[in-house]
Amino acid sequence: MSFEEKLVKALEALGAKDEASVRALFVEVRDALESEKRTLLSTPAANDADRMERAKALRDRWLSRRNGLLAQVDEHWLKPASRELKPVVGLEFNQLRQLAKGLEVEELIKSVAVDSRSAVVGRDPNDPEGLGAGKGKGPTQAAEAIGFDPTLPGNRRPLGSIHPITRVQREIEEIFLTLGFWIESGPEIESVYYNFDALNIPESHPARDDWDTFYIDSQTVLRTHTSPVQIHAMEKYGAPLHIIIPGKCYRRDNPDATHYPMFHQIEGMAIDQDVTFADLKGTLDFFAKRFFGDQTRTSFHPSFFPFTEPSGEVAVSCPICDGQGCRTCKQSGWIEVMGCGMVHPEVLRRGGIDPDRYSGWAFGLGVERYAMMKYGIHDIQLFYQGDLRFLEQF
Ligand SMILES: [Zn+2]
Numbered sequence: 049m050s051f052e053e054k055l056v057k058a059l060e061a062l063g064a065k066d067e068a069s070v071r072a073l074f075v076e077v078r079d080a081l082e083s084e085k086r087t088l089l090s091t092p093a094a095n096d097a098d099r100m101e102r103a104k105a106l107r108d109r110w111l112s113r114r115n116g117l118l119a120q121v122d123e124h125w126l127k128p129a130s131r132e133l134k135p136v137v138g139l140e141f142n143q144l145r146q147l148a149k150g151l152e153v154e155e156l157i158k159s160v161a162v163d164s165r166s167a168v169v170g171r172d173p174n175d176p177e178g179l180g181a182g183k184g185k186g187p188t189q190a191a192e193a194i195g196f197d198p199t200l201p202g203n204r205r206p207l208g209s210i211h212p213i214t215r216v217q218r219e220i221e222e223i224f225l226t227l228g229f230w231i232e233s234g235p236e237i238e239s240v241y242y243n244f245d246a247l248n249i250p251e252s253h254p255a256r257d258d259w260d261t262f263y264i265d266s267q268t269v270l271r272t273h274t275s276p277v278q279i280h281a282m283e284k285y286g287a288p289l290h291i292i293i294p295g296k297c298y299r300r301d302n303p304d305a306t307h308y309p310m311f312h313q314i315e316g317m318a319i320d321q322d323v324t325f326a327d328l329k330g331t332l333d334f335f336a337k338r339f340f341g342d343q344t345r346t347s348f349h350p351s352f353f354p355f356t357e358p359s360g361e362v363a364v365s366c367p368i369c370d371g372q373g374c375r376t377c378k379q380s381g382w383i384e385v386m387g388c389g390m391v392h393p394e395v396l397r398r399g400g401i402d403p404d405r406y407s408g409w410a411f412g413l414g415v416e417r418y419a420m421m422k423y424g425i426h427d428i429q430l431f432y433q434g435d436l437r438f439l440e441q442f
Pocket residue numbers: 366367368369370371372373374375376377378379381382
C-alpha cells in the first residue's frame with residue numbers, strides 16, 4: 049500500500065492503535081515529502097518557468113486546502129482519531145505541517161539557490177577543481193545543477209598601459225642610469241628660497257611674478273622647475289654628484305596645444321673636480337644619440353639661465369627628416385630639446401660646495417616635448433585627459 053493510499057484510510061483501519069505505530073506512519077509521510085522535495089531540487093529544469101511550474105505542482109500536491117495530502121491527513125487521521133491517540137496524532141501532524149512549509153514556492157526557490165551554492169562549495173573530492181561538474185550530463189544540465197555555467201569565460205578586467213609620459217621618463221632615466229647617474233626627487237611644494245633664491249633667481253626676475261607662479265603663500269610655491277632638488281641634493285650629498293631629477297612642475301599657463309599648468313621635467317647635474325663644458329657636450333650628445341637614434345647630431349647655442357654660466361640650448365637634428373627640413377622642425381632641420389650650462393658658482397656655493405674646488409654642469413628638459421616628438425602627438429592636453437582611446441595606443 050502506498051502512503052497515499054494509507055492517507056485516505058482511518059488509523060484504525062491501518063492497524064495503528066498505539067503511539068509507536070502512529071509515529072511510524074508519520075515518519076513514512078515525512079520521508080515521502082522530503083524525498084519529493086529533494087527530487088524537485090535536484091532535477092534540472094529547462095528554464096526558470098519550468099522550475100516554477102514544477103515547484104507549484106509539488107506545493108499544491110501537498111498543501112492544497114481542498115485535496116492536498118496534508119488536508120487528507122487532517123481529514124482521515126487527525127479528525128477521527130480516538131481520544132487516546134489524538135494528542136500524538138496532533139503532535140505529529142503539527143510537525144508534518146512545519147516540514148511542509150518548506151514546500152511553499154518561495155521557500156523552494158530559496159532552497160534552489162542554496163542548493164546551487166552548496167553544489168559549488170561541496171565539490172567532489174576526486175574533482176576539487178569542479179572541472180568535471182555534471183560529467184555525463186549535457187553542459188546545460190550541469191549548469192542548472194550547480195547554478196551557473198562553468199564553461200562560460202570569466203569576467204576579464206582590462207589591464208591599463210604605461211602612460212606615455214611615464215614611458216618616456218623611464219626611457220630617459222634608463223640612459224642616464226647606465227652612465228652612473230642616480231635618480232633624486234624632491235617636494236613639489238617648495239619654499240621660495242629653494243625654488244628661486246638658491247638658484248640665483250633674483251627678486252626682480254620675471255619668473256617670480258605672480259603671473260607665472262602658483263604661490264601657496266608669500267614664502268611657498270608649487271615648484272616651477274625641478275631645479276630646487278639640485279640644491280637639496282648638494283646639501284645632502286656634497287660633491288662629487290651625478291644625479292637626474294624627474295618630476296612634476298607647475299606654472300601659471302593657460303592650457304593650449306603646447307602649454308599646461310602642470311608638466312614634467314627631468315634635470316641632470318654632474319659635479320666633480322675638473323668638470324668642463326666638453327663633458328656636458330659629450331654626455332648630452334651620447335644621450336641624444338641613444339634617445340633619438342645613432343644618426344642624430346647635436347648643436348649647442350648660447351643662451352641665458354640665472355643658475356648656469358655659461359648657458360646653452362641644445363638642438364638635435366630633426367629625427368623625422370634627418371635635418372632635411374619638414375613640418376615638425378618647421379623646415380629648419382633642427383629641434384630644440386633642452387637647456388643646459390655650467391652650474392653657476394653662486395648656486396654651488398648655496399649648495400655648500402666650494403666653486404674653487406669643484407665645477408659642474410646641469411641640463412633640464414621637458415618630458416612632454418619628448419613624448420610629443422617620439423609619438424607624433426600635437427596637443428599636450430591629450431596627456432592629461434584620461435581618454436582611454438588615446439592612452440590605449442601606447
Ligand atoms: Zn624635420
